[in-house]
Amino acid sequence: MGFNSVREYIESATSSGKYWEGFWRRTAPALSVSMWSDMSYGGGGPAANYYASAPGVWATLSPFDGIAHGPYVAPSTKYLKRILIVPSASTGVTRLMLLDYIMYCPFYDGDLDSEQTFAFPGLPRNVSGKDVNLMLVSQGAGGAVGAFKIRYLNQNNVERETGFNMNYGVFTNSAGLTLQGQYGGGANYAMGPFASLYPGDGIKELRGITLSAAMGGVFAAVLVHVVASISSKDNSVSPYEVDFIDNLKMPVVEDGAYLNFIGIGTTAASPAHVANLEFIWS
């Protein structure tokens, strides 16, 4: 942490003005029992993100279009201090992950079974690739469930290629759902919400995605960093809150981060949630 004592934190956060508060509200996309929903894809505050940019071109999202977390603070370090989630309706037990959407490449073609590779400009944050994960988000439903493999450069500059037996995608998912979830049913068990990598790997550069067969649909490849996770306690409208300073470890939020949630529920339900997040920097 960038704070040496609780007093220093209090002075920074409450007296020096080095804090910011963000709000978040979503009613879409619907939560799924088996698949993680990319909550950035739904309307509310902040505005919806549909990865609507040039196909096959890596792009970044503006930090001002995500959950507000304050200004750029370098050379200081910004931290997530607290999350409070308030369900607006009973949504089952819900798990939410706060992600930094580092960069994305939209409109991969679900009808191609050859490797799709696009010029990679380099990570703008987490540049080593450590703890960077790949999330595939449906932008248009396809017609099949099937395997895929990815070729990437890990944080140690070693190129890896996963096998078809490591990743399955539900390409029939509607827009806003991730392609990998908790289970795919039948003999195909996917492990979501992120693509399986070799142990200990993060992605420094995504070099290609190959489908085992044409699956249909279109999807975006999103490189993300997990900032925090939070779960509801029960199927009710009771709020749930995590104060990370109580855990003596506050997640770092990089300058320029686009923050939003992905979520999964124990019942298919409206994802009506509102959240309050607090950020501080030293």
Add this chain to the structure above:
Amino acid sequence: MPGFSSLDDFVNEVSSNGKFWRQEFAKQTGGAVQAVGCAYDLNCYPGNPTAFLYTGVSKAFVACDSTPVAVTTGIATAASATVSGITNGPALRVGMMLAGSAGTVTLPANASIIAMTVAATTTITLSAVTGGSSTGTPNWTASFPTVWHGGNVSSDKKSLVNVGAGYYAAAFGANFVKFIDVVGYYPLSGADVTAVGTKRTFDNTRTIPRYTTGSGIRAYFVTPVQPTAGGPNLTEFTYVNQAGISGMLCPVQVSFNATATAIIGQIPTANTGSLKFIEIPLAAGDCGIRAVQSCTFSGGTAYTGTGTMALVLCKPLTTLPITLNGVYAERNLMMQTPSLPRIEDGACIDLLNFASAATTANTTILGHVETAWG
């Protein structure tokens, strides 16, 4: 802990020395249904403290101070709008609310000082929502509204210890109530609301009276009186930062809500959708605003009519979630979320409200604050 050297010291100051204040408040949510995803300044609505409409000379900064100033001499010379009186001190300011009456002087509802001129006697012009009556000897106090926090305590230091609020409404969604200290505001009226493409240069003759470096100070717009139509964009916002460096720019365009959404008392830059923020974003490396230099509205649709706006500078204190209808929420700022926000002398504690769902009009929010000092 600010002002207290230990928990024992805190207990001693509060229990033995009585340095503690609890204040109840009750504010309404306004005459229109609160819109989904919007934010509101409860200062503009009836209740206790009373409604405050951010009056004053357009673009001239009004510094807010809750320290009461007694006006005990002078003669009322006009009906309803203007009272001539002699101030008994230098602290009377444009924007202050007036309370009390004497003789046959009746104060208009929501009376506030909108102009002062210095002459042999000082003329105080009242902003009247309804007319007052003439003659008599003024005998009132003037101050800016606040959820009372116990008054000025220097050389002790005061902290916010506990906050609570709750309400019951036919239509309700989870809400957040944000407690702030309003340090001042820039009134906007006439062409300063409706003109587009024109830079509004602010008068900073007066400066913020607390947190004088600007550290922790945030800015938001509010519409005390709804414009007739329109919803422009804030395309330029220039300020002096906490280090005294001028020319700092808000790094992003911000859009104002259209008046099709009832926006009396609303923070018109907060809503669902893109380019919406409750607080105006700061430039890289900044953590506060010492003064606002200028802003420009352009693009979108220009506001029309005779509505008013205010650009408010505030110090956020804490945020309280109200999650369930009819259930009182409370937060302890010492043991639960250790922070003990400072309450400076003269603080004007106000409430902002972020609505996650449509909330019934004229809903009353009941609540309290508890402060302690030592």
